[in-house]
Amino acid sequence: xxxxxxxxxxxxxxxxxxxxxxxxxxxxxxxxxxxxxxxxxxxxxxxxxxxxxxxxxxxxxxxxxxxxxxxxxxxxxxxxxxxxxxxxxxxxxxxxxxxxxxxxxxxxxxxxxxxxxxxxxxxxxxxxxxxxxxxxxxxxxxxxxxxxxxxxxxxxxxxxxxxxxxxxxxxxxxxxxxxxxxxxxxxxxxxxxxxxxxxxxxxxxxxxxxxxxxxxxxxxxxxxxxxxxxxxxxxxxxxxxxxxxxxxxxxxxxxxxxxxxxxxx
Amino acid sequence: xxxxxxxxxxxxxxxxxxxxxxxxxxxxxxxxxxxxxxxxxxxxxxxxxxxxxxxxxxxxxxxxxxxxxxxxxxxxxxxxxxxxxxxxxxxxxxxxxxxxxxxxxxxxxxxxxxxxxxxxxxxxxxxxxxxxxxxxxxxxxxxxxxxxxxxxxxxxxxxxxxxxxxxxxxxxxxxxxxxxxxxxxxxxxxxxxxxxxxxxxxxxxxxxxxxxxxxxxxxxxxxxxxxxxxxxxxxxxxxxxxxxxxxxxxxxxxxxxxxxxxxxxxxxxxxxxxxxxxxxxxxxxxxxxxxxxxxxxxxxxxxxxxxxxxxxxxxxxx
Numbered sequence: 001x002x003x004x005x006x007x008x009x010x011x012x013x014x015x016x017x018x019x020x021x022x023x024x025x026x027x028x029x030x031x032x033x034x035x036x037x038x039x040x041x042x043x044x045x046x047x048x049x050x051x052x053x054x055x056x057x058x059x060x061x062x063x064x065x066x067x068x069x070x071x072x073x074x075x076x077x078x079x080x081x082x083x084x085x086x087x088x089x090x091x092x093x094x095x096x097x098x099x100x101x102x103x104x105x106x107x108x109x110x111x112x113x114x115x116x117x118x119x120x121x122x123x124x125x126x127x128x129x130x131x132x133x134x135x136x137x138x139x140x141x142x143x144x145x146x147x148x149x150x151x152x153x154x155x156x157x158x159x160x161x162x163x164x165x166x167x168x169x170x171x172x173x174x175x176x177x178x179x180x181x182x183x184x185x186x187x188x189x190x191x192x193x194x195x196x197x198x199x200x201x202x203x204x205x206x207x208x209x210x211x212x213x214x215x216x217x218x219x220x221x222x223x224x225x226x227x228x229x230x231x232x233x234x235x236x237x238x239x240x241x242x243x244x245x246x247x248x249x250x251x252x253x254x255x256x257x258x259x260x261x262x263x264x265x
Numbered sequence: 266x267x268x269x270x271x272x273x274x275x276x277x278x279x280x281x282x283x284x285x286x287x288x289x290x291x292x293x294x295x296x297x298x299x300x301x302x303x304x305x306x307x308x309x310x311x312x313x314x315x316x317x318x319x320x321x322x323x324x325x326x327x328x329x330x331x332x333x334x335x336x337x338x339x340x341x342x343x344x345x346x347x348x349x350x351x352x353x354x355x356x357x358x359x360x361x362x363x364x365x366x367x368x369x370x371x372x373x374x375x376x377x378x379x380x381x382x383x384x385x386x387x388x389x390x391x392x393x394x395x396x397x398x399x400x401x402x403x404x405x406x407x408x409x410x411x412x413x414x415x416x417x418x419x420x421x422x423x424x425x426x427x428x429x430x431x432x433x434x435x436x437x438x439x440x441x442x443x444x445x446x447x448x449x450x451x452x453x454x455x456x457x458x459x460x461x462x463x464x465x466x467x468x469x470x471x472x473x474x475x476x477x478x479x480x481x482x483x484x485x486x487x488x489x490x491x492x493x494x495x496x497x498x499x500x501x502x503x504x505x506x507x508x509x510x511x512x513x514x515x516x517x518x519x520x521x522x523x524x525x526x527x528x529x530x531x532x533x534x535x536x537x538x539x540x541x542x543x544x545x546x547x548x549x550x551x552x553x554x555x556x557x558x559x560x561x562x563x564x565x566x567x568x569x570x571x572x573x574x575x576x577x578x579x580x581x582x583x
Contacts, residue, residue: 040363063387064310065462078362081310081337083461083519083580094463095310095336096391103388103407126384131417137375137382139367141414142337142358145386149408170413177411186411187423187432262364 016246018158018199019264020254021218023049024246026156026197030109035059037102037147039112040080041263042156044071045254047111052253061107063143065098067091073257080143099143102150110151110191112144116168117155119212119232121175121193121205123148124168131170141172148173152194159198159229166232176210183210200226202243203234216241268402268420268437275400277474283501287453292322292558295477295505299328299443305351306394306439306473307335308446309513310464312362312524315341316447316479318512321561324348324552334439336390336465339516340532343370344552347544352380355439357387365533373540385409385418389436394465396438397472403435410434444473446498447512449521451478452486455503458495461519461580470498477505479512481521511562511570522577525569 016024019042027046030036032055038047044062048071051058059068064081068090071077077084086092101107115138116124125144129135147153153175157163175193176183183192192210196203201217214226214236223236258264296319299305305323309315320341323331333345334355342359345351347370359382360368374380385393392404403422409415410423410432420437446466451457455478459466470476478498483506489496512518515525515532536543555561562570 064313065464078364078524079311079337081313081462081464082517083313083523083577086461086519087580092462094391094467095387095465096395096468099388099391126413131413134376136367137372139360139371140356140358140382140384141386143387145412145414146388146408149386149410149412172412172414174411183411187407187434188411189431190407 016251017264020251021199021246022046022156022158022197023254023264024250025202025218025243026111026154027053027250029154029195029197030055030058032057034108035061035106036109036111037061037063037107037151038080039144039147040077041113043111043113044076044080045258045263046156048257049250049253053250061098061101063095063098065093065095067093067098074259076258076262099146102146105190107151109194110147110153112147112153112155114155114157114163116163116165117157117175117196118165118168120177120179120210121153121155121196121212122168122171122177123155123173123175124170126172127170129169144173148175149188149191151191153191154195154197155193156197159200159226161229161231164230164232176205179210180208200229214240216243218243219245269440271400271402274440281475281504285454285500288455288503288506289453289483290505290507292318292507292509293326295319295507296322296326296328298475298477298505299323299331301329302331303442304332304334306441306444306469307333307341308444308464308466308469309516310336310462311339312516312529313462313513314447314464314518315339315513315516316445317341317514317516318509318558319445319447319477319479319507320345321552321558324350324548334390334441336387340529343368343536343544344548346370346374346380347541348548348552353383354381355383355385355390357385357390361529361533365529369540370536370544383418384414385436386414389421391465391468393436393439394468394472396436397440398468401438403437405433405435407433439472441469441473443475443477444469445477445479446470447479447518448498449480449518450482450484451480451498451506452484452489452500453506454486454500455498455506456486456489456496456500457498457503458489458492459497463497467497470502473502476503477507478503479507479509481510481512481518483508509558514562514570514573515565517573517577520577520580522570522573525565525573528565528569
C-alpha cells in the first residue's frame with residue numbers, strides 16, 4: 001500500500017479540504033437524468049457540481065418546494081427554503097407537494113448530510129445522549145426522515161469515531177433499522193441506504209444483513225485508518241478499490257460555486 | 266393531544282364574519298386577536314416570509330403560553346421561548362440555519378426542560394395542516410414509521426390499511442386557533458398574492474380558525490380582480506390585514522429582500538456565549554425599546570436594509 005507516502009503528501013500540502021473531497025466523491029455517484037432530493041450544504045454543492053460536469057440533465061429538488069433549479073455560483077442558499085434555491089427553477093410548489101413526490105416515487109436519490117450514523121445506516125440529527133435528558137438537543141429531522149423513509153439514500157458526512165457508532169442514540173431518519181428486513185417490517189417497503197460518502201471512503205450495505213461495509217477508500221487512506229475512525233467493526237475487503245483523487249477541474253467548479261467557503265471550509 | 270370535534274370546528278367558522286369587508290388594522294389591534302394559551306401557526310419557513318412584525322407585536326404585548334407550530338423554526342423560535350410567549354413549539358427543524366450551527370437559545374431552553382420542542386417530520390407537519398384544511402381528523406402517510414421521531418410524538422397512530430393490508434401512519438389534523446402569515450401584497454379584504462415559495466401557508470390559512478395577514482403592501486381589490494388566479498389565500502379565511510413594510514426583517518421576503526445576513530450574524534454572536542442573557546439583551550434592544558416598527562428597522566440599520574433589498578430583487582434578473 002502507498003498509504004504512508006500519500007498521508008504525508010496530504011498533510012504537507014493538502015490540495016483540497018475534507019469537505020471538498022466529500023462534495024466531489026458524492027457528486028460522482030449521481031447519474032445524468034436522475035431526480036435527486038438534496039439537502040443544504042455538501043449535498044446541494046455536490047448536486048450542482050454533478051450538474052456542471054457529468055450530469056447536466058440532473059433534476060434537483062429542494063424541500064422548500066423547488067423543482068429543477070440552476071443555483072447561481074457564489075449565491076448558495078443558507079437553507080433549502082430561501083429564494084436563492086429557486087433560481088431558474090422549472091416549477092415552485094408547496095413544501096407538502098414536493099415531499100409528496102418522494103412518497104409517489106418520483107425521486108431516484110435522496111441526498112443529505114448526517115450528524116451520527118450506525119452500522120445499519122440509521123441517522124440521528126435529534127439528540128446526543130438520552131432523548132429524555134439529552135446532552136445536546138440537535139435541530140431535528142426537517143425533511144430528513146421523509147427523504148430517508150421514501151428514497152434510496154446517499155449520505156455525505158465526516159468520518160469520525162463519535163459519528164460512526166454501533167447504535168445511534170436516536171433514529172431520526174431510518175436506514176435499515178436493525179438490519180435484515182426490519183425496515184420493510186416497520187412499514188417502509190421502499191428506499192433505504194445506498195451509499196455513505198465520507199472523507200475516508202465510500203461505504204455501502206451488505207445485501208442480506210444490511211450492515212455497513214467499505215466499497216472504496218480515498219487516495220492515501222488505509223483499511224486501518226477507516227477502521228480506527230469507526231465505532232463498530234467495519235469490514236474492509238482485501239481487494240478494496242481506491243477512488244481517483246478529485247481533479248483540478250472539479251475543484252475549480254466547487255471553488256467558483258462557493259468562493260466564500262460557506263460549505264467547503 | 267385532542268382533535269377538536271368536527272361540529273365545533275364548523276361552528277367556529279360559521280360564527281366568523283366572512284363577508285367581503287375592510288379588515289385593515291394596526292399590529293397592536295391584530296395582536297389583541299390572539300389570546301394567552303392559543304394555538305398559533307406561523308407561516309413561511311426557516312428564514313423566509315416569517316411574519317416577524319406580528320411576532321414582534323405578540324412579544325411586546327406580553328402574550329403567554331402559546332402552543333406554536335411551524336414548518337421549520339429559526340430565530341423567531343428562540344425569541345418566542347426567551348420572551349415566554351411560547352414554551353411549546355411543534356416543528357420539524359429548529360435552529361437559526363445550517364450556516365450558523367445549532368441554536369444556542371433553543372438548546373438552553375430545551376436541555377434544561379424550560380421549553381418543549383415537539384418534533385414531527387416535515388411531511389407530517391404539512392399533512393397535519395392539510396388534514397386541518399380538509400376538515401378531516403387525520404391524513405395517512407408512509408414516513409416516520411420505524412423512527413424515534415414517531416415514538417416521541419403524541420397522537421400519530423400506525424394502522425393496517427383496510428384496502429392493501431400495508432402499515433400506514435395516520436397523523437392528526439392541526440387546526441390552529443390563529444395563523445399569522447406574511448405576504449408580498451393583499452387587498453383590504455385579505456385576498457393575498459404570494460410570490461415565490463408558498464411553503465405550508467395555503468393549507469395553514471384554510472386550517473386555522475382565525476387568520477392574521479401582514480403584508481408588505483395593501484393593493485386595491487380591483488388590482489386583485491385583474492389576476493384572481495394569483496390569489497393564494499382567499500378573503501373568506503382572513504380576519505385581519507396589517508400593512509408592514511419589511512415585515513419579515515431580518516428574514517427574507519421573496520423577490521423583495523433576502524435575509525439580513527450581517528444582522529443574523531449579530532444575533533448569533535449575541536446569543537452564543539450566554540444564550541439566556543444574550544436573548545434578553547436582543548429582546549430589549551430590538552423588541553422592547555423601539556418606539557415602533559420603523560424604529561425597529563432603524564436599529565437594524567439602513568445599510569443592512571438596502572443591502573438585503575438589493576440582493577432580494579436580484580432573483581428576477583436574467
